[in-house]
Amino acid sequence: MTTEPEIVLSVRDLTVDFTQRQGSFRAVDGVSFDLRAGRTLGLVGESGSGKSVTARALMQLVDPPGRIIGGSIRLGDIDIAQLPRRGEAIRAIRGADISMIFQEPMSSLSPVHTIGAQVMEVLELHLKLDRKAARARTIELLGQVEIPNPEQAIDRYAYEFSGGMRQRAMIAMALACNPRVLIADEPTTALDVTTQAEVLDLIGRIQRERGMAMLLITHDMGVVAETVDDVAVMYRGQVVEAGPVDQVFHGATHPYTQRLLAATLKLEQPAARPAPPAVSSPILSLRNLGKTYQLGIGAFGGKAKGTLRAVDAVSLELAAGETLGIVGESGSGKTTLGRLILRTVEPTDGEVVYSPPGAAPVVVRTLDKAGLRNLYSEIRFIFQDPFASLNPRMTVRQIVGEPLLINRRGSSTEINARVSQLLELVGLDAGMMSRYPHAFSGGQRQRIGIARALALDPKVLIADEPTSALDVSIRSQILDLLIELRQRLGLSFIFISHDIGVIRYFCDRVAVMRRGRVVEVGDAQTICTSPSHPYTQALISAVPYPDPRRPRMQQRARYTETSV
Amino acid sequence: MLLYILKRLLYMVPTLFGMSLVSFLIIQLPPGDFLTSLTSAIADSGQSLDQASIDRLTALYGLDQPFYVQYWNWISNIIFRGDFGWSFDWGQPVSRLLWDRMGVTIFVSALSLVLIWALAIPIGIYSAVRRYSIGDYVFTFLGFVGLAVPTFILALGLMYVSFTWFGLNVGGLFSPEYEQAPWSLAKLLDLLQHLWIPVVVIAISSTAALIRVMRANLSDELSKPYVVTARAKGLSEFTLIMRYPVRLALNPFVSTIGWVLPSLISGVTITAIVLNLPMAGPLLLRALVSQDMYLAGAFILIMSVLTLIGMLLSDILLAVLDPRVRYQR
Numbered sequence: 001m002t003t004e005p006e007i008v009l010s011v012r013d014l015t016v017d018f019t020q021r022q023g024s025f026r027a028v029d030g031v032s033f034d035l036r037a038g039r040t041l042g043l044v045g046e047s048g049s050g051k052s053v054t055a056r057a058l059m060q061l062v063d064p065p066g067r068i069i070g071g072s073i074r075l076g077d078i079d080i081a082q083l084p085r086r087g088e089a090i091r092a093i094r095g096a097d098i099s100m101i102f103q104e105p106m107s108s109l110s111p112v113h114t115i116g117a118q119v120m121e122v123l124e125l126h127l128k129l130d131r132k133a134a135r136a137r138t139i140e141l142l143g144q145v146e147i148p149n150p151e152q153a154i155d156r157y158a159y160e161f162s163g164g165m166r167q168r169a170m171i172a173m174a175l176a177c178n179p180r181v182l183i184a185d186e187p188t189t190a191l192d193v194t195t196q197a198e199v200l201d202l203i204g205r206i207q208r209e210r211g212m213a214m215l216l217i218t219h220d221m222g223v224v225a226e227t228v229d230d231v232a233v234m235y236r237g238q239v240v241e242a243g244p245v246d247q248v249f250h251g252a253t254h255p256y257t258q259r260l261l262a263a264t265l266k267l268e269q270p271a272a273r274p275a276p277p278a279v280s281s282p283i284l285s286l287r288n289l290g291k292t293y294q295l296g297i298g299a300f301g302g303k304a305k306g307t308l309r310a311v312d313a314v315s316l317e318l319a320a321g322e323t324l325g326i327v328g329e330s331g332s333g334k335t336t337l338g339r340l341i342l343r344t345v346e347p348t349d350g351e352v353v354y355s356p357p358g359a360a361p362v363v364v365r366t367l368d369k370a371g372l373r374n375l376y377s378e379i380r381f382i383f384q385d386p387f388a389s390l391n392p393r394m395t396v397r398q399i400v401g402e403p404l405l406i407n408r409r410g411s412s413t414e415i416n417a418r419v420s421q422l423l424e425l426v427g428l429d430a431g432m433m434s435r436y437p438h439a440f441s442g443g444q445r446q447r448i449g450i451a452r453a454l455a456l457d458p459k460v461l462i463a464d465e466p467t468s469a470l471d472v473s474i475r476s477q478i479l480d481l482l483i484e485l486r487q488r489l490g491l492s493f494i495f496i497s498h499d500i501g502v503i504r505y506f507c508d509r510v511a512v513m514r515r516g517r518v519v520e521v522g523d524a525q526t527i528c529t530s531p532s533h534p535y536t537q538a539l540i541s542a543v544p545y546p547d548p549r550r551p552r553m554q555q556r557a558r559y560t561e562t563s564v
Numbered sequence: 565m566l567l568y569i570l571k572r573l574l575y576m577v578p579t580l581f582g583m584s585l586v587s588f589l590i591i592q593l594p595p596g597d598f599l600t601s602l603t604s605a606i607a608d609s610g611q612s613l614d615q616a617s618i619d620r621l622t623a624l625y626g627l628d629q630p631f632y633v634q635y636w637n638w639i640s641n642i643i644f645r646g647d648f649g650w651s652f653d654w655g656q657p658v659s660r661l662l663w664d665r666m667g668v669t670i671f672v673s674a675l676s677l678v679l680i681w682a683l684a685i686p687i688g689i690y691s692a693v694r695r696y697s698i699g700d701y702v703f704t705f706l707g708f709v710g711l712a713v714p715t716f717i718l719a720l721g722l723m724y725v726s727f728t729w730f731g732l733n734v735g736g737l738f739s740p741e742y743e744q745a746p747w748s749l750a751k752l753l754d755l756l757q758h759l760w761i762p763v764v765v766i767a768i769s770s771t772a773a774l775i776r777v778m779r780a781n782l783s784d785e786l787s788k789p790y791v792v793t794a795r796a797k798g799l800s801e802f803t804l805i806m807r808y809p810v811r812l813a814l815n816p817f818v819s820t821i822g823w824v825l826p827s828l829i830s831g832v833t834i835t836a837i838v839l840n841l842p843m844a845g846p847l848l849l850r851a852l853v854s855q856d857m858y859l860a861g862a863f864i865l866i867m868s869v870l871t872l873i874g875m876l877l878s879d880i881l882l883a884v885l886d887p888r889v890r891y892q893r
Contacts, residue, residue, distance in 0.1 A: 056792075059796055061792060061795060061796060086801050091798040091799070091800060092798065093798070094795070094796055094797060094798035095796060095797035095798035096798060099796065099797075100793075100796045102789060102792070102793060104789055107788060107789040107790060108789040108790055108792070108793045109790055109793065110790045110793075110794070110808050110811075110812075111790075111812070111886075111887075111888055112811055112812060112885070112886050112887055112888070113807075113808075114887075121797065121799070122797045122798070125797065125798060125799065126798060157887045157888070159888060170793075173793075173797070
């Protein structure tokens with residue numbers, strides 16, 4: 001390429017402040033970049049870095065108390081930063097010249113309007129199409145984003161679509177008026193990896209065809225490496241590093257970029273961790289475990305409209321001291337499986353046997369309430385969402401001490417001592433005991449959750465996506481903590497995740513689940529590098545690889561029911 | 565959809581049976597019956613009723629029969645002949661009293677309901693969209709005043725004002741000269757002149773409550789991501805608010821229709837007494853006090869039916885408004 005493509009949108013020294021009770025908080029601080037026709041700029045950063053606010057500022061969509069206080073956003077002759085937030089001028093640009101795809105396709109679409117109505121609305125508004133023309137154009141658009149049967153899909157509602165289909169509808173809506181600039185704010189974060197790969201392919205193809213300029217906002221370095229031309233790294237409201245993607249990945253100069261890349265690459269290989277016990281008896285074995293849900297039973301009973309086999313004849317063994325990963329996409333039954341083990345969801349069939357060292361084996365399904373309670377102190381859960389799983393009205397001391405209190409382990413001074421011991425074990429200051437969860441960051445909250453799980457000296461921990469809500473740099477810290485704890489306390493883990501990287505980093509063995517069944521079990525390294533089942537192959541190859549020189553997604557294997 | 569409505573109607577039959585049984589049980593619950601309160605009333609006035617006539621009346625009204633026989637007579641007459649029984653107190657068939665009063669009640673209530681919604685929904689939307697603005701504070705203040713002032717005080721206040729300042733005839737629904745007159749334009753104007761006080765009084769406290777509900781509902785919806793999506797399309801603020809969040813914020817409103825109907829009928833008793841309105845509330849109260857069992861029973865039964873109809877209406881409306889509700893069936 002001899003000449004750089006034309007600049008469509010040029011941002012200079014953009015500054016956004018959020019007015020607060022005391023002073024103001026600068027969310028975006030002097031950010032500059034250019035968006036060029038047909039090229040994609042990746043805006044990368046961890047949560048709170050100001051990347052989403054930047055994106056919204058480009059369309060004057062920052063909600064009060066946020067306000068653009070400086071800089072310019074030039075789209076041709078117009079400076080968007082100077083336009084009134086609710087004025088006619090900016091409304092004419094939104095959806096027509098610049099459009100946006102959001103992270104949560106479910107909540108970003110209206111639940112009570114049809115997909116078609118929401119797309120048609122843009123066409124009627126900006127292109128002044130009449131109803132009939134708008135409808136025809138919408139069907140065409142839905143076809144372009146590869147939604148099957150667009151003639152029927154146009155009259156469907158968002159909840160009738162899968163996550164990937166919703167995001168496609170969202171894309172159709174964004175593309176309706178042929179915008180010059182497309183802003184995608186974490187467009188695939190809520191999607192499974194295989195769906196993510198397809199949606200990213202689609203966005204990339206459409207962007208090339210139409211020569212749109214695109215701003216892709218993401219926290220995922222893998223997605224960046226695989227899809228963008230240029231990168232801008234944001235940290236605390238500032239762009240700390242910018243340049244072509246290859247230069248940023250292979251010649252990063254700013255320490256933050258280097259840290260971010262190091263944390264990402266660290267999760268691309270197994271952690272240095274103790275070898276799994278060579279021969280060891282299983283501490284937990286699942287035999288033909290299954291769960292069937294009856295669908296469509298009304299309040300007055302009646303016949304089920306069908307059944308859903310959420311977990312189907314799963315047999316797995318967890319050796320003492322071992323870490324078993326369970327990986328699968330949403331709806332694969334991995335979370336249900338975790339719940340079946342402790343009977344928080346009652347299994348329909350099959351058996352779970354817990355064989356603690358030096359004690360008689362326990363058949364979990366035959367336990368009464370008291371027996372289950374004993375079991376709960378031996379096998380414990382770590383939850384996914386560190387924000388929702390801690391009661392905001394309880395202090396850390398109450399949260400961590402609650403299992404001790406319920407099981408009457410000692411007086412309140414003894415519990416206090418144990419809580420401070422636990423907090424130190426997970427790397428928190430025991431002096432923080434009397435604070436409430438909101439005073440902690442996501443990573444710290446997850447540590448609190450882990451401390452709570454450890455309170456009763458369990459033998460087995462079941463961790464359901466414990467790191468998926470965390471930023472990448474925090475993620476490896478939490479995993480390292482779990483590895484250390486596992487070694488010190490001789491724990492066994494069942495580790496449920498959709499994230500292959502995390503599984504490879506942390507687990508000895510992996511079971512791959514699909515539609516309630518385990519399709520493949522084996523050594524983690526083997527599964528992640530040379531899987532034998534075609535589904536696993538498709539899954540692994542869809543994971544974006546954080547190196548622009550070694551793209552993986554583009555040569556990915558696809559899996560359909562017939563390719564078995 | 566049609567099948568669903570049919571199914572719902574079918575489910576209403578056993579519910580209605582249960583309700584009628586309970587209504588009848590309730591009116592039988594107080595010790596004694598109409599004759600005991602009648603004899604004591606007569607004794608109070610210095611006369612006495614001889615035992616023979618008491619026995620004769622007891623047999624006439626079937627008061628000596630067991631509970632289930634009385635219930636059967638009552639309910640079978642209603643179902644097969646539309647006969648709600650005889651009001652001891654008024655010496656009239658219950659059905660005549662009932663339809664007179666019910667007509668006025670439903671008319672006044674419906675007007676109030678329209679006024680409530682016409683005020684509460686726009687004000688609620690305004691308050692939610694312009695949260696913490698001067699206007700919001702003003703409406704919030706007025707709303708709380710409306711909630712706090714007892715309805716009978718408000719009724720008395722309005723009567724005082726319109727009588728002393730405007731010299732209007734207040735109380736009741738008609739001026740005395742039109743009470744028995746045939747319908748004419750003048751009578752209609754007279755009715756409207758009387759009507760505004762009860763309608764305003766009944767509406768005011770409900771309006772205040774509904775403004776708060778609407779404001780809270782809409783505030784929640786306004787911060788949802790789909791609102792940002794709509795804004796990103798370039799819709800004007802007014803269009804997008806009316807089209808998206810308001811539509812969703814109305815759902816809880818619709819769900820309340822079920823209990824709004826009966827509460828408007830029984831909840832305004834005090835207002836009706838103060839304003840001397842020929843509504844159902846005062847009649848029901850009097851029937852309960854004097855143990856006029858058939859009259860009271862009929863009222864309770866009608867109110868139960870209204871509740872059921874209200875519930876059905878709100879469920880159907882909800883299904884029409886929100887496709888998710890339809891989908892779950």
